[in-house]
Amino acid sequence: MPLYPLFADLAGREVLVVGGGEVAVRKIEALLHAGARVRVHARALHPTLRGWEAEGRIECAEGEFDPAWIDAAWLLVVATDDGAFNAALAAQATARRTLANVVDDARLSSFQVPAVIDRAPLQLAISSGGAAPMLARRLRERLEIELDPSLGALAGLFARHRDVIRERLPDLNRRRRWFDAVIDGAVPALLRAGRAEEAERAFAAMLDPAAIAPVGGRISLVGTGPGDPARLTLGALRAMNLADVLLVDAGVGEAVLALARKDAPREPAQPDPADCLSWVAAHARAGRHVVWLRPGDGFREPASARFAQALQGMEWPCELHAGVAADDGDAPGASRPAGA
Missing domain, CATH: 3.40.50.720 (NAD(P)-binding Rossmann-like Domain)
Structure with missing residues (x-):
């Protein structure tokens, strides 16, 4: 259970x-x-x-x-x-x-x-439900090596500035983009190098109202391959985790959907492609990151390529993540599968 x-x-x-x-x-x-x-x-x-x-x-x-x-x-x-x-x-x-x-x-x-990895105030817990505690401990040992101790200091920065972050970024989508920019930016690198004061200054600079970029729409077109979550590309996984809304075609399995951001609303794709294009455009216009999931190689197959071309011709950034089949992991243009 x-x-x-x-x-x-x-x-x-x-x-x-x-x-x-x-x-x-x-x-x-x-x-x-x-x-x-x-x-x-x-x-x-x-x-x-x-x-x-x-x-x-x-x-x-x-x-x-x-x-x-x-x-x-x-x-x-x-x-x-x-x-x-x-x-x-x-x-x-x-x-x-x-x-x-x-x-x-x-x-x-x-x-x-659970087995716990402590990067206070950040904590990661691993449980096998009591079935295999030694496996949980072994995973903890591996993650202890991979997760830099500076992650605690980064979490501490977010905690200390929480009220200011919410005040200056009241819109949830804009706040999420800001968090992504900080996590992918210079602040974590400075903390890993032990340059805490510089990291604090860089963090404060990113909270300067003049430096906070306006929120903009974004579109990700994801091919989910044969339905095996292990065959999703790293780019596809990242897009699914950053989605504000998900458009889901018939045939996309629950195992794949389970990896998407939990609180992102999911909408089944309508049979009429024009309705889907209008739906995607409306959400992008509202400043949201829209992720459209299709089985197989989704948006590179001839019958579907026109959807990708239409969306890539719109005003918002549109990225395409190919679906990787079990026998084409090294095909040209396919990004590397997660865990491969």
């Missing part, structure tokens, strides 16, 4: 942890980092936990376990090696509508703790 991804704000909120060994130490350390008030019940406490109790970082509940303790908790974490006791705690949590994580037992858990 698919899980619903959720980032919880636990600052100042109580979390009950049952168990006092090394596994509990790791879970509690992450909870304290998130600002949670941690209450621990265990028959024996790891020396680290004893130290944290003495420092006042955690509270320990003595005596026999009282199920009523769950009522005060936002989350329950169970880290004992007693399977019957764990199952009883999970049942108590379910009866009280409290989310519970039973370590290494997805069947008993109502929430999973």
Whole structure:
């Protein structure tokens, strides 16, 4: 069953942890980092936990376990090696509508703790739904290498200037284009080079009202190939992720659509091509990035090429992303498939 991804704000909120060994130490350390008030019940406490109790970082509940303790908790974490006791705690949590994580037992858990890549305030979480935690950890290891530590500083810039960004860019489409310009511009490169002050100045300069470019319409024509998401080109994926609206032809599969920007409205293409051209032009005229998806090689096939020619003759920038078939990945003019 698919899980619903959720980032919880636990600052100042109580979390009950049952168990006092090394596994509990790791879970509690992450909870304290998130600002949670941690209450621990265990028959024996790891020396680290004893130290944290003495420092006042955690509270320990003595005596026999009282199920009523769950009522005060936002989350329950169970880290004992007693399977019957764990199952009883999970049942108590379910009866009280409290989310519970039973370590290494997805069947008993109502929430999973993902593998996390921390580039504060940016966080990436990877979950296998409890099916293969080692796979999630291996992916985290790879991404830790690929994702530069400066991403946290970049996210911090956006966070500190959030109110100014919203004030100067109230239009969502214009704001999205501005974000793209910053992310693809000099600011990340300066941060990667450790030149934080220069990055701050460059960021502020891009927020100068005189430097903010007016929003303009844009059209992307995407061939989705045989329907295999792995055959989409990098350019096609980028266009789908930046779309303001999507025009979808019959035959474009759900697996491909799942990769498009989630909040971009989707409109089925009408049988009359003239209606489609009018629809695309209307959205481009309103300053939106329109992405038209067609199966196969979409807009390079003879029957459809006239649509591309008509749109490329309009006043807005119009780019074409060829559909890559399974046997023509190296064909002239085809951009490289994602992941190839």
